[in-house]
Amino acid sequence: MSVTVVSLALMTAVTDIAYHRVMGRWEPNARERLFLAALELYAERGFEQTTVAEIARRAGLTERTFFRHFPDKREVLFTGSDGMVGQLAEVIARAPQESLPLGAVAEALGAVARPMQERREGVLARQKVVAAHAELRERELVKRSKLVAGTVEALEARGVGPRAARLSAEVALGVFHVAFERWVGADGETRELPDMIAETFAELREVAVGGGVPAG
Amino acid sequence: MSVTVVSLALMTAVTDIAYHRVMGRWEPNARERLFLAALELYAERGFEQTTVAEIARRAGLTERTFFRHFPDKREVLFTGSDGMVGQLAEVIARAPQESLPLGAVAEALGAVARPMQERREGVLARQKVVAAHAELRERELVKRSKLVAGTVEALEARGVGPRAARLSAEVALGVFHVAFERWVGADGETRELPDMIAETFAELREVAVGGGVPAG
Structure with missing residues (x-):
């Protein structure tokens, strides 16, 4: 298997923020270098x-x-x-006061989708x-459930009640996940992820209201 | 944090069906006996x-x-x-032809919630x-993603397009999960799980359309 990974890491912008905050000046970009090395090796010879x-x-x-990071x-x-x-959490916190919970999360997901x-x-x-x-798929699911939990927290910090926060976070991350899968899975996909997220939220409204269901 | 945990097992009615189909006449109720023994031991002394x-x-x-099962x-x-x-899958297959995908899944989830x-x-x-x-929470997340996949298949078998099937399954299982958490988490909860599922689907409509958001 020769997946050559020349491109930079997933969401370097985000990584950099975390990196600078947590690790200071040692080993510049250590996290990203380790990430890229691991990605290459797992693609070349397998995770195990x-x-x-x-x-x-x-x-x-x-x-x-490695183990410091x-x-x-x-x-x-x-x-x-x-x-x-x-x-x-930052984008949710900055959303206009009148934003509904699901709208605030949708906007935040559009923002993280850009990088x-x-x-x-x-x-x-x-x-x-x-x-x-399988081990990596499992970890991905765990991370996703942490995204839901973090989103619930961010919504509650805005004063959204726990019931609405939980439901909005769960559903919004589900929508994100579906949009992400479409974006990843579509060969020659030219639409951009933030647009696909917005489109999938629009489909959610149709699906949920039952006024009509996309045929695709 | 509370990693989301959808409890989908311990529906002995379902277990029994699977058991009789797969295992025939040896060791009556072996699966259930092993399940109950494990549950006791994990509670008493921990999983590890x-x-x-x-x-x-x-x-x-x-x-x-044990290892045969x-x-x-x-x-x-x-x-x-x-x-x-x-x-x-069975309930989804039996849903009236005019049922919308999300409605068919909602009904199916209400049915599995009864046992x-x-x-x-x-x-x-x-x-x-x-x-x-943590190991059990991870496995639970994997099982949940299999429920989504199984639901997508069942919807596609009804002629629902893959895009609508995926979105409906993902969102419906998210709603189920939220309802389940409410049911599990509420001390002295007297409402029944199928009712809480129906109620949470109703909230989904409000959340998704943005007409109003439950305050709780």
């Missing part, structure tokens, strides 16, 4: 066959540095994820590796 | 500290019998889950054990 030592070596770093060789592929929780769109190739390469390994 | 041999012993069965000690807590996929309601205590006991162990 790759060791942390090999990832560190390919990144030009030590194993100790990530608890295990699964987590290294989810470096953007924690940053994404923070970014979602993903800019790095489409890298995101697709990562997605391929995750899809190919 | 319990061995398959101990589960089998408490169930009055052999380790070999379950690949590992996580799976034993999800014995109802595969049956639930089949039950959902869960009848065994509320058992479902809560299982839920407590799952919530307490």
Whole structure:
């Protein structure tokens, strides 16, 4: 398998924020270098066959540095994820006071989708590796449930009641997930992820109201 | 944080169907006996500290019998889950031709919720054990994604297009999950799960259309 990963990491913007905040000045871009090294190795020889030592070596770093950044060789592929929780929360907090919960989350998801769109190739390469390994798919599901939890928190911080917050977060992340799958899965897809998210939210309204159901 | 945990097992009605179909006449109720023994032991001494041999012993069965039914000690807590996929698919298949996709799934979820309601205590006991162990929470998330996949298939078999099927399944299982959490989480909850599912689908319509958002 030769998925060459030349593109930069998933959501570097987000990664950078997390990186600068947490790690200060040592080993510039260590998280991203480790992420890219892991992505390459998992694509080349599989997740199981790759060791942390090999990832560190390919990144030009030590194993100790790896474990300063990530608890295990699964987590290294989810470096953007924690940053994404923070970014979602920030956009939700800034949403106009009159925004309805689902609208605020929809806007936040559109915002985090922009850097993903800019790095489409890298995101697709990562997605391929995750899809190919059960352990990574599991971790992805866990991360997704953390996104829901973070979104609930952010909505509650705006004064949204827990019931509405939970339902809105769960449904919005479901919509995001469907839009993301469409964007990833469509060969030669030219529409951009933020647009596809907006479109899927519009479909949600049709599906939920029962006024009509998209035929596709 | 509270990783979302949809409890889908412990629907013994479903389990029994799967059991009789797959296992024939050996060891009557082996699956359920193993399930109950595991549930007890995980609650008493924790998931990590319990061995398959101990589960089998408490169930009055052999380790070999355990492995004829379950690949590992996580799976034993999800014995109802595969049956639930089949039950959902059956109800979706039987839904009136004019039913909209989301309506068909909502009805199916109401149907699988009935046996869960009848065994509320058992479902809560299982839920407590799952919530307490990361490995079990992960497996639960995997099972949930399989329910979504099974629901998509069932909708497509009705002629629903893949886009609408995916979106409806994802959103409907999200709604179910929220309703389930409310039912599990509310001390002294007297409303029944099928009613709470119907109520949460009604809230979805409000949330999605933006006409109003529940304050709770």
